[in-house]
Amino acid sequence: MLDTVIHIALFCLALSMIGLIYRVIKGPSIPDRVIALDAIGINLIAIIALISIVLKTNAFLEVILLLGILAFIGTVAFSKYLEKGVIFERERDR
Amino acid sequence: MSLLHLAIIAPLILAILVPFFYKSFRQIHTGWFVLPIPILLFAYFFSFISLTREKEVVMKTLDWIPSLGINFTAKVDGLGLLFALLITGIGALVVLYSIYYLSKEKEKLHNFYVYLLLFMGAMLGVVLSDNLIVMYAFWELTSFSSFLLIGYWYHREKSRYGAQKSMLITVFGGLSMLGGIILLYLMTGSFSITEIITQSNVILAHPLFIPALICVLLGAFTKSAQFPFHIWLPDAMEAPTPVSAYLHSATMVKAGIYLVARLTPVFAVDGLWLWLVAGFGIFTLFWGSFSAVKQTDLKSILAFSTVSQLGLIMSLLGVGAASLHYDGLDDNIYIVATTAAIFHLINHATFKGSLFMVVGIVDHETGTRDIRKLGGLINFMPITFTLAMIGAFSMAGLPPFNGFLSKEMFFTGMLRVLEMDFFSFDTFAILFPVLAWIASVFTFIYSMILVFKTFTGKYQPEKLDKKPHEAPLGMLISPIILVSLVIIIFFFPNSLLSENLIAPALVSILPSLVTEGTEFIVHIYQWHGFNPELFMTLGVIAVGILLYLTLPKWRRIYDLFPKKLTLNRFYDGAVERAQTGSYKFTKSYMNGSIRSYLVYIFTFFIVILATSLFYKNAFKVDTNKLAAIGIYEVLLALLIVIAAASILFAKTRLSQIILLGAVGYTVSLFYVLFRAPDLALTQLVIETVSVALFLVCFYHLPKLRREETRIRFKLTNAVVSVGVGVVVTLIALSAHSNKFFPSISQYYIENTYEKAAGKNMVNVILVDFRGFDTLFEIAVLAIAALGIFGMIKLRLARREEE
Numbered sequence: 001m002l003d004t005v006i007h008i009a010l011f012c013l014a015l016s017m018i019g020l021i022y023r024v025i026k027g028p029s030i031p032d033r034v035i036a037l038d039a040i041g042i043n044l045i046a047i048i049a050l051i052s053i054v055l056k057t058n059a060f061l062e063v064i065l066l067l068g069i070l071a072f073i074g075t076v077a078f079s080k081y082l083e084k085g086v087i088f089e090r091e092r093d094r
Numbered sequence: 095m096s097l098l099h100l101a102i103i104a105p106l107i108l109a110i111l112v113p114f115f116y117k118s119f120r121q122i123h124t125g126w127f128v129l130p131i132p133i134l135l136f137a138y139f140f141s142f143i144s145l146t147r148e149k150e151v152v153m154k155t156l157d158w159i160p161s162l163g164i165n166f167t168a169k170v171d172g173l174g175l176l177f178a179l180l181i182t183g184i185g186a187l188v189v190l191y192s193i194y195y196l197s198k199e200k201e202k203l204h205n206f207y208v209y210l211l212l213f214m215g216a217m218l219g220v221v222l223s224d225n226l227i228v229m230y231a232f233w234e235l236t237s238f239s240s241f242l243l244i245g246y247w248y249h250r251e252k253s254r255y256g257a258q259k260s261m262l263i264t265v266f267g268g269l270s271m272l273g274g275i276i277l278l279y280l281m282t283g284s285f286s287i288t289e290i291i292t293q294s295n296v297i298l299a300h301p302l303f304i305p306a307l308i309c310v311l312l313g314a315f316t317k318s319a320q321f322p323f324h325i326w327l328p329d330a331m332e333a334p335t336p337v338s339a340y341l342h343s344a345t346m347v348k349a350g351i352y353l354v355a356r357l358t359p360v361f362a363v364d365g366l367w368l369w370l371v372a373g374f375g376i377f378t379l380f381w382g383s384f385s386a387v388k389q390t391d392l393k394s395i396l397a398f399s400t401v402s403q404l405g406l407i408m409s410l411l412g413v414g415a416a417s418l419h420y421d422g423l424d425d426n427i428y429i430v431a432t433t434a435a436i437f438h439l440i441n442h443a444t445f446k447g448s449l450f451m452v453v454g455i456v457d458h459e460t461g462t463r464d465i466r467k468l469g470g471l472i473n474f475m476p477i478t479f480t481l482a483m484i485g486a487f488s489m490a491g492l493p494p495f496n497g498f499l500s501k502e503m504f505f506t507g508m509l510r511v512l513e514m515d516f517f518s519f520d521t522f523a524i525l526f527p528v529l530a531w532i533a534s535v536f537t538f539i540y541s542m543i544l545v546f547k548t549f550t551g552k553y554q555p556e557k558l559d560k561k562p563h564e565a566p567l568g569m570l571i572s573p574i575i576l577v578s579l580v581i582i583i584f585f586f587p588n589s590l591l592s593e594n595l596i597a598p599a600l601v602s603i604l605p606s607l608v609t610e611g612t613e614f615i616v617h618i619y620q621w622h623g624f625n626p627e628l629f630m631t632l633g634v635i636a637v638g639i640l641l642y643l644t645l646p647k648w649r650r651i652y653d654l655f656p657k658k659l660t661l662n663r664f665y666d667g668a669v670e671r672a673q674t675g676s677y678k679f680t681k682s683y684m685n686g687s688i689r690s691y692l693v694y695i696f697t698f699f700i701v702i703l704a705t706s707l708f709y710k711n712a713f714k715v716d717t718n719k720l721a722a723i724g725i726y727e728v729l730l731a732l733l734i735v736i737a738a739a740s741i742l743f744a745k746t747r748l749s750q751i752i753l754l755g756a757v758g759y760t761v762s763l764f765y766v767l768f769r770a771p772d773l774a775l776t777q778l779v780i781e782t783v784s785v786a787l788f789l790v791c792f793y794h795l796p797k798l799r800r801e802e803t804r805i806r807f808k809l810t811n812a813v814v815s816v817g818v819g820v821v822v823t824l825i826a827l828s829a830h831s832n833k834f835f836p837s838i839s840q841y842y843i844e845n846t847y848e849k850a851a852g853k854n855m856v857n858v859i860l861v862d863f864r865g866f867d868t869l870f871e872i873a874v875l876a877i878a879a880l881g882i883f884g885m886i887k888l889r890l891a892r893r894e895e896e
Contacts, residue, residue, distance in 0.1 A: 014729075024752070044759070044763075047763075048763075051726075051766055055769065057769065060766055060774065062771065063766065063771060063774050063775055066775055066779065067778065070778060070779070070782050074782065077786075
């Protein structure tokens with residue numbers, strides 16, 4: 001029972017991934033792509049969580065956490081890049 | 095270290111001290127400090143004569159590399175002693191001569207005497223070493239010191255050319271001789287000449303016999319300036335005259351003769367040796383004397399004459415080897431040839447040394463060596479003229495000089511070739527006496543040219559830079575000593591030489607002929623009665639005089655010979671072609687484009703791996719051990735293939751970077767699927783960082799380059815990359831199918847907690863079981879970080895601009 005549910009859920013996630021990848025490739029603007037990438041990251045979290053259930057292991061919980069952090073940092077970095085043109089600003093007083 | 099070893103390396107030790115003498119005593123000619131050494135050594139070696147006369151051999155060993163059988167074994171026997179006496183004796187005379195020849199103020203005397211002493215020590219080492227490797231070491235040292243001496247006046251283009259040429263040729267020969275030595279070692283297991291001679295039967299039957307023989311002969315022929323390797327000797331005449339007298343007439347060029355004589359007991363039983371040594375010798379004799387006649391430079395005449403006389407000695411050694419086909423000494427008609435070779439070796443050293451010195455005097459006192467400018471010097475230099483005449487007449491083979499005796503014996507030896515009935519000598523044997531006779535005629539002619547064109551005829555003061563006058567006495571002493579030897583040897587050859595030097599040398603060259611109770615009886619006669627040899631000599635004189643007088647008429651035959659076909663042209667062309675050819679070759683494949691190099695590397699990779707896979711029959715697919723394929727693996731694999739393939743077809747660099755990131759993330763998903771959480775973690779972080787780095791690189795690209803179109807298609811690239819992929823896949827399949835033993839991972843599974851107190855096996859392996867690798871990977875990261883910091887911060891070029 002649980003297995004079927006998980007497989008259905010994975011299938012749905014895969015479908016949504018395809019939709020997001022389409023958005024990454026197609027665009028049309030950079031923010032669209034960034035948002036799509038962010039969503040892909042979160043989708044990956046879900047997929048890894050589901051796979052962990054399939055594999056019956058808790059070894060991948062760190063991966064989930066890490067992906068969350070990376071997705072956040074990546075989105076922030078991209079946003080800052082789009083906003084200001086640089087990611088790391090130089091200290092002004094030097 | 096015995097006294098004998100000390101004697102051999104004494105010149106080398108003195109060579110270290112020479113610069114100190116030169117610097118500290120500027121008023122005294124440095125040669126005076128050098129002079130005692132050869133004299134002392136000569137006296138020392140002279141004391142061995144009484145031993146070698148009784149067939150005693152003095153052997154002293156000094157360990158060098160005993161584990162390889164390479165020891166500095168000094169051996170004094172008849173042959174070695176003869177050469178040692180020549181080297182030290184003529185060395186002393188040459189040093190004395192050079193003291194007057196080289197100016198104290200103008201020349202760099204410390205260089206000269208260091209090189210000369212190096213040469214003297216090396217030469218002594220060559221002739222007195224029993225170990226072949228040690229002999230080879232000294233042999234190369236003679237080549238090097240000769241190179242330095244020829245290039246003594248290094249500011250002259252021709253000196254450098256001559257030095258380079260002699261270096262290339264003699265080192266080529268030296269290296270092939272080393273090959274021969276190694277082959278001999280393979281056959282006998284010893285580097286000792288004495289031991290190798292005892293095993294000559296083994297060598298003769300060995301398949302490596304012929305290669306070893308040819309290698310050794312190449313070494314001997316190049317050093318002794320045999321045809322066609324004689325071309326370096328005339329160019330070596332750019333050296334100062336004492337050097338020419340010492341190296342290029344009396345000693346170094348005889349190293350090849352020494353080698354042939356020394357190894358005669360090893361090789362000479364074979365017919366090939368006879369043919370090569372005698373054949374090349376007799377042709378060199380002819381060619382050298384033929385070429386000498388057309389030279390206009392006195393030293394060139396002497397150089398070609400040296401070539402021809404060396405050929406004479408060489409051919410005599412070859413013919414003398416035939417005596418090994420007889421058992422005893424009785425009726426052994428070919429021993430006379432070897433005797434003549436030794437005898438002429440001594441004679442040649444005396445008269446050629448003196449002739450070189452005479453030419454040096456003429457050069458020194460008139461400023462030229464060109465016979466077209468010289469003439470009529472007899473009135474200015476009567477003593478020099480007398481010396482030249484005696485030397486040249488001896489060279490031509492006239493009585494009452496020692497050249498006559500050895501020339502007669504030479505004819506005897508050559509006539510006896512006619513009686514040879516083995517190794518199909520009977521077919522061509524007639525060539526030997528005929529060539530020998532013709533060559534003697536030419537020898538006569540150039541000897542006459544040497545004397546009469548220089549000293550008689552018209553005096554041409556307008557062509558000379560200086561007013562000629564007689565040389566100082568010091569310069570004349572050495573040639574006078576040598577010339578008196580020329581005469582003394584003629585009158586007392588037996589009491590002086592035969593028992594003391596020639597017979598012991600014969601024992602060394604033909605040891606198998608001497609049995610208990612018998613010995614070589616060398617008797618040299620001035621008068622043989624009316625025999626063919628005498629008539630041949632008379633014929634030489636008659637025809638020689640006739641041809642000398644008609645020289646201008648037939649000189650044109652030298653122009654018949656096409657200039658393009660000369661050996662020097664061939665040598666120059668070969669050197670030139672070797673340079674341009676290798677330059678072109680390197681240029682053709684080292685084109686500076688990294689793409690080409692990658693193509694070479696990968697093609698090589700494909701060819702080597704595919705052929706070895708094919709030849710070893712290694713390709714095998716075994717499906718037994720494969721795991722079942724799940725749906726997720728297939729999906730991920732499809733994803734990774736699509737992402738990787740679309741990198742190739744992506745339009746912009748930005749999409750390529752993003753697709754590469756997609757590949758990386760998919761790989762991390764694979765890690766998840768294959769249960770490698772640590773790898774998945776690391777892969778995710780690293781992939782993120784490297785994609786970011788790629789983006790940074792992309793951002794800094796020049797605007798023009800940023801939007802470059804997709805990767806262009808190149809057939810070579812496609813073929814090579816497909817090939818690499820296929821080969822690696824095949825190898826991976828075969829490797830997986832060919833597992834011969836189980837993995838060792840069971841140990842880690844059992845012991846991760848038991849022994850290392852950890853539950854995460856990957857981490858325990860990284861820091862505990864195999865922590866060393868981790869340490870150095872940390873080091874790699876540190877280096878990379880420092881390197882990046884350095885590259886960004888250190889801008890030397892910009893600093894210079896500021």
